[in-house]
Amino acid sequence: MQQNNQESPTNPCNVCGSHHVSVLANHSRSGKPLRTVICNDCGLVWSDPLPHNPRSFYEDDYRVAYKGTYSPKPKHILRAGKVALYRRKLLGKWIDQPKKILDVGTGGGEFAYLLQSLGHDVNGIEPNKGYAEYSKQAYGLKVQVGFIQDIQQPDESFDLITIWHVLEHTENPCDVLTKLHSLLKPQGTLVVEVPTIEATCQSPKSTFHEAHLFNFNLDTLRKLGEKVGFTEVEHNISADGANITVFFQKNVTATKNDKELKIPGNAERIINIVNNHTAYKHYLTAWPYQRFFYRMSRTISEKCATTNFVNGKKLLDQLYA
Numbered sequence: 001m002q003q004n005n006q007e008s009p010t011n012p013c014n015v016c017g018s019h020h021v022s023v024l025a026n027h028s029r030s031g032k033p034l035r036t037v038i039c040n041d042c043g044l045v046w047s048d049p050l051p052h053n054p055r056s057f058y059e060d061d062y063r064v065a066y067k068g069t070y071s072p073k074p075k076h077i078l079r080a081g082k083v084a085l086y087r088r089k090l091l092g093k094w095i096d097q098p099k100k101i102l103d104v105g106t107g108g109g110e111f112a113y114l115l116q117s118l119g120h121d122v123n124g125i126e127p128n129k130g131y132a133e134y135s136k137q138a139y140g141l142k143v144q145v146g147f148i149q150d151i152q153q154p155d156e157s158f159d160l161i162t163i164w165h166v167l168e169h170t171e172n173p174c175d176v177l178t179k180l181h182s183l184l185k186p187q188g189t190l191v192v193e194v195p196t197i198e199a200t201c202q203s204p205k206s207t208f209h210e211a212h213l214f215n216f217n218l219d220t221l222r223k224l225g226e227k228v229g230f231t232e233v234e235h236n237i238s239a240d241g242a243n244i245t246v247f248f249q250k251n252v253t254a255t256k257n258d259k260e261l262k263i264p265g266n267a268e269r270i271i272n273i274v275n276n277h278t279a280y281k282h283y284l285t286a287w288p289y290q291r292f293f294y295r296m297s298r299t300i301s302e303k304c305a306t307t308n309f310v311n312g313k314k315l316l317d318q319l320y321a
């Protein structure tokens with residue numbers, strides 16, 4: 001991740017439309033060749049060329065998951081259930097009244113089920129058929145199998161749309177946010193959470209991988225929202241600095257011109273953070289050791305909590321009670 005050569009990208013920048021990029025890395029965390037570029041004009045980071053076609057990638061994934069009856073392991077339900085509780089806290093006032101909600105990338109359904117049990121009218125969409133079917137059967141959720149572009153819902157259907165750790169996996173985040181903008185009611189709220197490229201709590205080796213086609217920081221995510229007609233009303237950075245959550249609402253005026261979409265200084269800032277995040281410095285911080293002990297205690301507590309496992313619903317009902 002050292003050579004920041006000027007290069008031409010296969011596709012223009014998804015945020016600002018620029019063709020001016022530098023190479024940030026040439027390998028993924030698995031050591032395989034993966035060219036990661038950064039837009040010199042706004043700081044968006046992406047895999048160029050795309051390492052796979054996201055559609056076939058997730059469809060293949062679903063075929064593997066759907067051999068026979070898919071059923072997530074108890075420890076994974078428990079883990080996702082705890083994440084769901086964290087997300088409920090994060091949403092706070094935005095979910096204190098019953099709402100019509102869309103959860104994009106519903107996964108195993110743990111968060112959508114929590115919302116449903118709180119009295120909200122919840123719809124989900126999930127490309128992985130195994131997960132989608134499981135969440136429908138286990139929790140009685142309304143989940144469509146597919147990608148957001150395929151959703152069968154009229155425009156302006158939802159008060160709240162949540163999209164947790166999905167945008168970075170999509171081949172065109174601008175198209176995805178545009179679609180979500182049309183699905184949202186005029187006074188609705190969109191909540192987007194992604195990992196940030198500025199995170200330094202993970203090993204530097206883990207920064208780039210094939211599944212994350214795009215890497216944002218707060219500035220590029222906010223700017224992408226503005227591009228499609230959103231305004232940020234609130235944001236949160238997780239305690240470990242790994243994730244950013246932005247709350248967007250619809251703006252009266254839409255798309256900005258390319259000049260306004262540039263973010264001066266952002267690329268330099270990101271290149272600096274990435275290049276300074278070395279393995280040597282990382283092991284001088286508390287993060288790797290905290291992570292080790294956290295994982296060890298998690299394994300033990302998960303064993304205890306899932307000993308008398310009956311089914312996913314029972315487990316979540318206990319956790320959410």
Ligand SMILES: [Zn+2]
Pocket residue numbers: 013014015016017018039040041042043044
């Ligand atoms: Zn750009």
